[in-house]
Amino acid sequence: MEYKYKVRKAKLLYVLIILIFLIFLGNATYNAKVIKGDARIDKKSIGMYGGKENYDLLIISPMEFSDILQPLLKHKEKHGVRTIIVELEEIYAGKYFEMQGKDNAERIKYFIKNAYDKWHIKYVLLVGGDKEIPVRYVNLDDGYYGLPYISDLYYADIYNNKGEFEDWDSNGNGIFGEWDGINKDILDLYPDVCIGRLPCRNREEVSIVVNKIISYEENTHGKNWFRRIVVAGGNTLVDRIFGTDFNEGELITEEALKYMKNFSQIKLWVSKGNLRVGTIRREINKGTGFVFLSGHSNSWIWIAYPTGKYSMWAGLLHRTYWANWNMPTLFNGDRLPVVINGGCASCQFNLSKECWGWKFVNKENGGSIATIGYTSHAYEGIGDQDSDGIPDCIEYKGGYLNIQFFKNYGEEDIDILGEVWAKSITDYLNKFPIDWSKGVRSDSQKDCQIVQKWILFGDPSLKLGGYG
Structure with a gap:
């Protein structure tokens, strides 16, 4: 009898344990469902609960x-x-x-x-x-x-x-x-x-x-205006001491156009005599998918020097520039380009006045959908110092990086804006890996600056050309 009593007592304890476990499991399952249900209502709670x-x-x-x-x-x-x-x-x-x-x-x-x-x-x-x-x-x-x-x-x-x-x-x-x-x-x-x-x-x-x-x-998708690209450039650097006299802005933009074969190409170059404030305004107002300006700039003006001239005053005199005070004359409506500025400090946005790059983007009823430029001074290859017969302005520094943007979009078919930006920086670093053993004023130090300062004013998830 004592043995049977112990067996019954053990069985009762076992059943009790099972019941407690089932009750706990039911509550846990119920609580899990509540949390999951709340997460569907408030997606922000997912991050909080490690979902x-x-x-x-x-x-x-x-x-x-x-x-x-x-x-x-x-x-x-x-x-x-x-x-x-x-x-x-x-x-x-x-x-x-x-x-x-x-x-x-x-x-x-x-x-x-x-x-x-x-x-x-x-x-x-x-x-x-x-x-x-x-x-x-x-x-x-x-x-x-x-x-x-x-x-x-x-x-x-x-x-x-x-x-x-x-x-x-x-x-x-x-x-x-x-x-x-x-x-x-x-x-x-x-x-x-x-x-x-x-x-x-x-x-x-x-x-x-x-x-x-x-x-x-x-x-934007399917619109003819998107299949246009406007480039502008002229003389940029004093390269005669290296035995050359390149119009660097024209060479850089010409190289970029090689990757934009399915686009109507509008070249506003000082050598053609068609680069003026008025022609830039007219071509942007027609509607264009991309604008690439290669020359000098600061936070309020982009400028290309006339051939053989090396002075901002010469550019102002010949009206081969685009400045903040020209932005109000843009009325391109919804026909919005991505704008690339290859010059210095066009996107230096920590100043009291709006910078050039942001002026383009925040223009109502026109301007750009995005602007890419530098937050401070930039660098460009000069002359043909490696003696390979190719101008250094398209092989190195800012010229090379900006060209990669058009290569990645036009040839690699990357159509998300931020991905083009990121891939271009990655390509640059793979081509010119930083040698951290070098010192001040070294090429590696300049390469480091080039990628650090290259900023995107725009939505990185933007679908270039719009959704179909």
Whole structure:
């Protein structure tokens, strides 16, 4: 009897354990369903709970802009681009991922890293200027200017070649992208995501550009105007001391046109006598898919020198320029080009006045859909110093990088804007790998600057030519 009682007691305990387990399992299953259901309603909760939701496009903006960006999110989702808008304030509050980083720029970069790892994002759109979205200043002293400059490539270069987080401060002294006569940060530089910026300073600019992006992607496909490319150039560098007298801007744009065979090509060159403010205006107002200007520039003007002349005053006198004060004369409506400026500092957006590149993009009822240029001074190959019979302006430095844009679009058939940008930088670094043992004023130091300063003002997920 005692034995049977013990057996019954053991059986009862076993049944009780099973019941407790089933109750727990039921509750766990129910809770899991609730979380999954909530995630479907609020996609943002996925990141918080470590779910498996993926996104293609991450838009980062201040809270004051997020409501104006909602139509862009809906438009992107309509075309299969999975999109999420994250406010800066949410990043700093650690809403999605634990906040990391020494300063706000690094906190944003860590957020992009986490979104890349967990959401598998491909594109990042920063909405706001340097006052709205923190920027990373690079401290590279090339012996000429020595001033820190902005690089958004910092946000795109997430991992180094060891698979570690790339903080652009390899010597750990808190000075980013350092390269001078004493200290140096060894950088990866290869973009892991495609990044673009809309340096909007107010809600009105956000609204203008959002409407332009939506209209472009909805209405451009199949339009004849898109199959036009306008290039402009003339004399750029004093190369006679090297035994040549090239019109570098013409040579660079001509090389780019070799990859745009299916486009009507409009050449505005000083040698043709057809490069003027009026002809640039007229050709853009007709509608064109791309505009490539190769010459000198700063934050408010692009200019090409007449043949044999090496003076900005000569360019102004001959009206071979395009300046900020000319932007209001553009009325190309929805016929919006991607504009490439091969000169210096056209996209230096940390100034009190709007820079040349942003003036093009935020122009209402015209202008451009995107602009690519440099955030500070740039470099170009000069003469034929390698004696291979090919002008160095198309083989090296900024000329080579800008040509890669058209090669990757026209020949490689890459039709997403940010992917063309990223692939062009990757091609440049593969062609000219940085030799970190070199010093100030070396070619490698200049190559480093070229890719760091080359910035995209526009939507990196933009479908070039629009959706069919």
